[in-house]
């Protein structure tokens with residue numbers, strides 16, 4: 001077996017804290033003889049401070065060379081005043097585009113042990129298991145032209161271009177159909193076809209690609225309706241596929257349903273399943289440096305890495321099982337504790353997972 | 358007092374059914390001597406069937422001449438196969454643009470009597486009262502250029518232009534700040550300033566206009582975060598202001614929170630408070646023609662018309678009070694009934710409101 005090289009980008013605020021616990025998990029597997037090695041780099045605010053850019057050349061080189069990347073979380077108030085070009089989110093957008101990480105997989109999962117933490121009524125989310133497949137390198141995020149221009153009557157206006165090409169839609173469609181095939185074989189494509197030209201093409205291509213997957217049921221929803229249905233009856237969904245902008249909004253909405261945003265990992269994959277893995281939650285400046293953050297989303301991101309980039313579903317399953325075990329044992333960080341439940345710290349939670357492994 | 362002329366556009370499926378109940382309310386006020394008169398026109402699928410276009414010239418003329426417009430709901434499966442240019446939604450988009458109805462006000466309100474109908478836990482939505490102010494004639498909905506083009510490497514792509522000019526942002530900002538001033542004096546502007554040029558200008562202008570309203574607290578949220586916060590803690594919001602596309606998504610999401618989408622009216626206003634008033638819900642083809650639809654959103658839309666277009670808050674308040682009374686009396690259409698509660702029909706609900714008036 002060839003050695004797998006992992007680049008670790010801890011990031012900002014709670015990023016390094018949750019990453020430290022993920023590294024403990026890597027150490028367990030390394031000690032068992034798994035061929036993994038890792039090194040550290042900078043991304044986001046930390047990168048700007050160390051090297052003057054949120055996605056500096058050193059990180060770029062290391063990221064291109066790595067077999068997979070783990071990222072903590074980036075951004076925060078310290079960096080809000082920076083010029084736009086060097087703000088932390090430019091680091092994220094830069095690495096996604098540079099590595100061609102076009103397929104963002106974001107599961108929204110209800111953990112039985114945490115049902116009480118959901119804002120939704122328990123009967124609506126029991127057993128919830130939705131996978132959102134978000135296109136991540138196209139759409140209005142990178143569309144040209146964009147900027148400022150004058151209107152016909154001489155006023156300033158800001159503008160951006162939303163766009164998707166046929167091959168861009170095709171490749172994310174295949175990722176989504178294939179994911180659905182491994183699950184409950186239902187795919188819902190979300191667009192705004194009644195208004196947008198981009199969505200018209202999106203829907204056409206989805207339907208065409210769908211012919212290659214007769215075993216998967218394809219449906220379509222307008223994005224406004226999808227935002228409603230996710231609240232009204234989230235369990236109607238198996239896999240949702242959508243563009244970068246709608247995916248940004250819907251996946252964040254979905255992450256709240258189960259009341260477990262501190263538990264949700266994500267994967268951003270290129271065409272060869274090289275990926276960047278990160279929690280769905282942000283850098284949580286309010287609790288940074290206090291050993292309070294929930295490291296489980298970061299640890300589950302390690303699991304996704306083993307599954308998607310290294311083809312090691314066995315190790316991913318072990319991580320999943322360990323996380324379920326610590327939850328069943330009643331271990332809770334503050335974000336997932338109910339009033340009155342005893343709370344443990346980031347490091348204790350990491351240690352508990354290591355024990356359970 | 359001069360006569361107020363109301364154009365009534367019943368629309369498709371349940372549209373005419375709920376409109377019939379709203380007309381009963383108009384009749385009450387007319388009988389009391391209010392100077393109102395009304396006439397009927399076509400919009401959406403009904404207009405296409407009758408006159409070959411979803412926003413035909415006859416409706417255009419009548420709409421321009423009217424002092425206010427009441428609309429039921431348009432669209433539905435019957436019209437899905439039509440060429441895009443004559444689909445019902447083109448009727449809606451057409452009338453909005455033609456009349457310059459740039460300010461869409463959509464309240465999301467929790468009725469105490471209906472708390473059990475919400476997908477959210479009752480403690481999260483008790484007393485919820487959020488007003489979403491959505492810009493309605495700009496953004497990517499009408500932006501040029503749009504269509505199909507070739508990418509540099511020869512592939513087909515679909516594209517659209519998002520844009521906002523300074524005056525467009527200014528006028529919706531003033532509407533929102535003024536609304537906030539009459540409420541709890543908090544305004545949250547939603548954008549995607551970390552990615553979009555349009556949003557950068559949006560935020561700049563919001564901040565600038567905000568200086569005219571030092572008594573209103575202005576905050577900003579990214580749209581993805583707003584979609585989360587609406588579920589996590591909806592009561593943190595007073596007024597939300599956002600663009601056409603984000604407003605489409607967030608207002609539909611918000612409409613679900615209180616579990617009362619059959620109860621929510623909306624107003625779409627021009628610069629002189631001429632407006633189009635319609636329920637937030639759609640045309641509900643599944644229950645059309647069965648005397649099952651909830652007419653309360655349509656009736657409350659009549660209330661908004663009196664308040665915003667005719668300056669008659671007193672009549673709006675009477676309608677609100679009548680609706681609260683019928684709810685307190687336990688009157689329920691199917692959509693707002695709990696299992697076991699007796700259900701009444703559209704016409705019975707309308708009659709109950711008329712009685713309560």
Ligand SMILES: CC(C)[C@H](C(=O)O)[C@@H](O)C(=O)O
Nearest residue numbers: 089090092093248551552581
């Ligand atoms: C930070 C921001 C640019 C980013 C996005 O919009 O993609 C974030 O919201 C996300 O979802 O990863």
Ligand SMILES: CC(C)[C@H](C(=O)O)[C@@H](O)C(=O)O
Nearest residue numbers: 194195224446447449450605
């Ligand atoms: C029918 C459609 C064009 C419309 C919109 O997107 O504005 C609808 O969703 C709405 O919110 O009124």
